[in-house]
Amino acid sequence: MRTGLDSAFEHAHRMIGTTTRRNxxxxxxxxxxxxxxxxxxxxxxxLDPGRDDFQVHPMYLPSILRGPDGADSEEYRPDGMFADEVPGTAGLDVRLLAGGQNIEFCSAPPLGEPIEVTRTVCGVDRKGSDGREFLLITVSKTYRVTESVTLAIVTERFIVR
Incomplete structure (x- = not known):
């Protein structure tokens, strides 16, 4: 019998190497x-943008999942996550969990500059056994000042049950 986990594995596996871009x-x-x-x-x-040495908090950048206008309601899963945030799971009845994150900061994020993120699906692995199987999906995100300076490279892992 085919499960949501089987479908998620197949969908995510087909997406390996796929890169998407978001402003x-x-x-x-x-x-x-x-x-x-x-x-x-x-x-x-x-905390004080009036200071000469004001900086964007470095963790703010990888926390941005959408642009300043947010998302439309149809972009959310019933659990509150974005439908496309975990590759291969859109529309499937699976549970999603954060599975870890590595961040390499490359340059200070600038105020007032257009930022884009590219996301590449790196892999999907089956883990666990005896009815306690889950998937581990790995994606790489690169945050840039549009088409130029790399600000951060983030590797994220998602657990799919």
């Missing part, structure tokens, strides 16, 4: 400061 808009100080506050940041460089 995230421009980084704005207000959103970066709100992120820093929500993260309990205390360093004033990340």
């Amino acid at each position: 995230l808009g421009t980084l704005r100080a207000a959103e970066s400061v709100a992120f820093a506050r929500a993260s309990a940041e205390r360093d004033p460089r990340f």
Whole structure:
């Protein structure tokens, strides 16, 4: 009997090597400061855009999944995640969990510059046994100032049950 996990594996496997691109808009100080506050940041460089040494919080960049306008309601799964965030799972009755993240920071994120992210599906592996099987899907995201400076490279793993 074919399961949602089988379908997710097949869909994700077909997507290996596929790269998508998304425009995230421009980084704005207000959103970066709100992120820093929500993260309990205390360093004033990340909290006061009036400072000469103000910086976008480095973790803000990989937290952006959509541009400043967010998403339309049909872009969400019933569990609240974006339907396309975990490759191969859109429309399937599976549970999704974060499975880890590695981040390589390359350049400081600039305010007011258009940012884009490219995402490449790197792999999908079956894990577990005895009815406790799950998938581990790996994707790589590269955040750039549109078509030029690389800001961060993020490798994410997602658990699909």
